[in-house]
Amino acid sequence: MALRSPSAPKQDVVISTRVDKVGLRPALLRNFRAGLAVVAALIMLLPAVWMSMTAFKSRPDAVSVPPKVFFTPTLEGFVSLLTDRRQLSNTELEDYKQRTDLNWMDKLALKRGQAIIGWSEFPKHLRNSIIISVTSTFLSIFFGVLAAYAFSRFKIPGESDLLFFILSTRMLPPVVVTIPIFLMYRALGLFDTHIGLILLYTAFNLSFAVWLMKGFIDEIPKEYEEAALVDGYTRLQAFRKIVLPQAITGIAATTVFSFIFAWNEYAFALMLTSSAARTAPPSLPSRIGTGGVEWAAIAAGSLLFLIPAIILTFALRKHLLRGVTFGAIRKG
């Protein structure tokens, strides 16, 4: 118990002065380890790096054999991702080349003998992805934290059964239920609606959020809230002022995991949407195009798709790192 007291004076991190940790060999070893970590990280990053490069390649560069590492970057891929274009006939082409009202995107398209006729659906799909992921993550966290708090602090009849039921929703691969859900959504008018996907992702993430958050809230000694109760606060006020600030690490970790799930989900998004509520993951493969694979466009789409997830994870990284090692540290 004493070991876990979070109110115990924190020890500052001290660089060890033990003889066996400052010599030449340990220093070498440390550098070696760091080097190994960097190499591993690079290997894991390679696909992402390659994808980023491809996003800025021209069409011939993207498919050249052997693959090109050095190339002239171009935004062609982004233009073909974000716009709809039509092929120009030879006469039109000459016409277009004389025009002076073309912006940089038109000019890039023109290089390939195409004229831009409007925005593509991809920006809309990306926006759908953001709306659906953010909303469903918010809902999962909101209800997850409340339920986890109740499970953690109150005597609930059949508590362990309930927790098991909640978890059991994740015990089969979700794809198994796509057909029934598809039929249900059809009947309920939820097909191709934002609400439909939000509900579905919230349902999937909620069980996860409840379990994860229960673990975090269990770790917060209930004496803090009790002190607040005695100090003249209601249960809800104590929850807001005392529990929430301490659960922030868990909330951050749960947020990232829930968001990434909703953000990446492909199968249901493909089955349950057609256009209005289509999200980015099923939208990307449909950019493959008719005249040969548009690798640059796909890579550009994937890159844009990655950015929100990276921003979120980066913003919460401090909490996240503490979050995933939480149990280990506390029980140590």
Place this chain on the structure above:
Amino acid sequence: MSRIRLETISKTFGEELALSKVSLDIQDNEFFVLLGPTGAGKTTTLRVIAGLEKQDAGHVYFDESLVDSIPPADRDTAFVFQQYSLYPNMTVYENLAFPLKSPLRNFDAADIDRRIKDAAEKLRITHLLERKTARLSGGEMQRVSIGRAIVRKPRVFLMDEPLSNLDAKLRESLRVELKHLQKTQEVTTLFVTHDQIEALTMADRLAVLNNGKIIQIGSPDDIYDRPASTFVAQLVGTPRINLFETEFAGGKLHSLKNALEFDATGLEPASKTLVGIRPEDISISAQGTFHAKVVLKEPLGVETIVHLQTEDNKLLAIVPGISHHQIGETVKFEVNSDRLHFFTTEGERIEAKGVAA
């Protein structure tokens, strides 16, 4: 500020009986101590009073009003918890301000600040006010938790072993400070401890609790001089009371091998009786009637604890100053027969009629 009354409070946790028909009547402004070993039910008693735990049976009254169904916030108590009491991620100042900023109270900012400065001054933690609580030592933390109780004037202070995690020096000084504070603040205080010295030195009155039952209630003198049972007798007093079995024969009590013999006037004849002698009631002197061998000495400066071995019992005696008796030496000793304690073999106190107590 209030009289606190518990009426036959019982509480079980599953199979575990935590409190069994506990009744207490704590007077206004009284410093009342609850003494008992770990697991006795002390914390549970405090939690029932604060409203953090609902009793299974019995009632709690503050002054004359029944508070059974009143939530903790509205009971207006201040609780110093055994552990985890400071809000993490808050500075000391914010911790002290927290109870004052409750929506139930409306102190203005200046008043809050004044009260915090006041309390900090009393507890000598003014220099810590801006510090995060994680960066405090144990003693400092304990002062802050006490501070959080004294920034306002609650109806009762509930203190759950607030000094138990401190080192001896600090404990002694805080003990005095607390007692002084309580007298100047004039707030009814229920102080819980498993430390008999703390209990005896601080209490106006104290209750001894064991296995969820009240064993004895009384002033420190009562408890020390007339322990209701061998449990209480052994719980209070260091070194602990000498307790041994005797047999009744010819109007006298004999230890088993007759090394000791006491007058049994006023006692009902019983086959076996336990006799208790406080170590300070044994005096080593050349005129003593009994004799024993010195087996060990523990010099404490102001006094020395001498371990004596009679033919049938080990006895502890306290002699003033440094004892000059040699280990192995046979000494004579006398027992202050006015201050003997008698118990049944079940451990119940027997009042000897006609024998001065």
